[in-house]
Amino acid sequence: MTNDLLLEARGITKSFGGNSVLRGVDFDVRPGEVHALLGENGAGKSTLTKVIGGVHKADEGTITYRGEPADFRDPGSAVRAGISTVYQELNLIPHLDCAANIFLGREPETALFTHSRQIRADSAAALAEIGSRAKPTTTVADLSTAERQLVEIAKALATNAQLIIMDEPTAALSSGEIERLHESIRRLTARGISVIYISHKLDEVFRIADRISVMRDGKLRATVTPTESSREEVVSLMLGRDLAAEKRELDSEHADRFSGDPMLEVNGLTVRGKVTDVSFSVRPGEILGMAGLVGAGRTETVRALVGLERVSSGTIVLDGKKFVPRTPAKAISAGMVLIPEDRKTQGLLLGSSVEDNVALPHLRALSTALWVRRKRAKALAERCVNEFDVRPAVIDKATMFLSGGNQQKVLIGRWLLEKYKVLIFDEPSKGVDVGARSGIWRMIREAAAEGAAVVVISSETEELTALADRIVVMRGGAVSRELVNHALTEGEVMEHAF
Incomplete structure (x- = not known):
């Protein structure tokens, strides 16, 4: 792995029941960047990020993370290494407050009252860091979809994540909420935290991404930068045809x-x-x-x-x-x-x-x-x-x-x-x-x-x-x-x- 890469995946293949989903994919992430991953449904984006996040094990290929070979057995081992995933369908318990959700399953082993004060203080720090208006004591059910999204990101930060995978993070958000989320992402990347950003919304990808990788039929077709590419080029890479002519x-x-x-x-x-x-x-x-x-x-x-x-x-x-x-x-x-x-x-x-x-x-x-x-x-x-x-x-x-x-x-x-x-x-x-x-x-x-x-x-x-x-x-x-x-x-x- 070159010194300027946080994560490097090489030759990743994955099949399910004889169906080849990933075919020799090469993909990397630099420290402090937003690397967007695009492609049609079924192109292999989610499978690739699940291999990176420890949900699936690759059939072939290697992953190097922070300069060391990585072989995550499950999502927990990836989280402990500093890779967290925020899924489109949020993994929060609505009747618990923000602090309890952020530290669920990772409660400090301290006396009861000290424990409560500590997780609230740490949760408040994580929420403030990403610009969330939620309080640690606020019940998740009382939050908007956008605020719940930020709680998920705070949950990732509380695990000391260095790489956060965001799968369709703005699917249910309004334009104002999307901008707030993007501000939070910019705060993260300013600290050197990297983001893999999966979205079908090309306008926002071109606003937030440093690099864009396009997948089609289980292969990574190209990696481009927003400043040197266009929506039309990216769409053509995704589809393998000229959508403008079809339109x-x-x-x-x-x-x-x-x-x-x-x-x-x-x-x-x-x-x-x-x-x-x-x-x-x-x-x-x-x-x-x-x-x-x-x-x-x-x-x-x-x-x-x-x-x-x-x-x-x-x-x-x-x-x-x-x-x-x-x-x-x-x-x-x-x-x-x-x-x-x-x-x-x-x-x-x-x-x-x-x-x-x-x-x-x-x-x-x-x-x-x-x-x-x-x-x-x-x-x-x-x-x-x-x-x-x-x-x-x-x-x-x-x-x-x-x-x-x-x-x-x-x-x-x-x-x-x-x-x-x-x-x-x-x-x-x-x-x-x-x-x-x-x-x-x-x-x-x-x-x-x-x-x-x-x-x-x-x-x-x-x-x-x-x-x-x-x-x-x-x-x-x-x-x-x-x-x-x-x-x-x-x-x-x-x-x-x-």
Whole structure:
């Protein structure tokens, strides 16, 4: 290992059940740098960091850490060596306070009262060091998602970590919270602590990273610096193709495809304490975007449309008829579907097969009085994975073993197998890579082209400006502005969100 490297991995290979996930990967980290690791879902990023963090053992290859050969048997041995991982799904106990979480399993062996004072003092120091506003005595359940993220980082600091792996750390954060997290990361790197940063959000990667490594199909394809590269180059490295050309093709398909009376009209919709006097309409073939900051009321609005929030006042007209939302089942029967933002807790049965997940919304059509017609269910699932490019195209595989992007394709695709009047997508590309996002955008565009009225909620303004014909901007539970998308910029949209 050269003297200016904190960690050096060489020739790392890893297979699972004959499936090669890492193929001769070389990767290194310098002291005090943010090294971003990018790639499509399934490219091997998480497996590589799990090898580095002691979760998996490499089949071949070597890791050198702080000048010494490293062979971590488990995550605990990696943590003791100074390598900690902050996962996207935080590993905190909500009913305990911050101090108890930070020192969980590592409580000092001192007398009771001394022990309590010591961990609170040490926790306060770790939280202050990264700019957290939380107190050691604050219960984790009372913290925002952003503050919980900082508690996880403080937990890593309390182990004297020299290398912190952050896996999608900003997936659930607002733009302001992301900037606070980035300030905390800058504090860490100023002290010489290194960060491996996994994210699908290219804008923030180019802001925070010192170097960017791109993986594709289990191999590391290139390492570049933000100052000498571009988003387009990085995306092309990730996909192995020119996404800009594909986007131009899709844009040409997107123009002038809607007409006629509204399929969905919402007038003066109010949900007490959440949404006030919201009005908009969507025509067949049109894509309406809904923009706004976290807490603006977008999700509450669409939940009210399908009976998941109680409507205090206002009217909903669906296909020319007044519609009173009572339950999601009634909304589906009327032709309106909400595809939720959280595929893991609201959308899919992760322990069940792809076949069962695809069949779930179609059980009435697939069933007799006593049983499900398995041949029809199998044919439906095969149609879903083939039409929407779900990989691997194996329908008996538990959905939890698919990448996030392919899980999302199953969630969306199972609804697109039938024709609905209104399709509502809440954060359709949340937590997926740019390749999967491209596929999901195509699915949404094709649904609109076939005559559905489409509503898309997204925290990614780039997604809305790429997809939507019009954009409703919400702020504080009300509509701030409605914009026609004639080459709208992200800045123009966010100006009204603030």
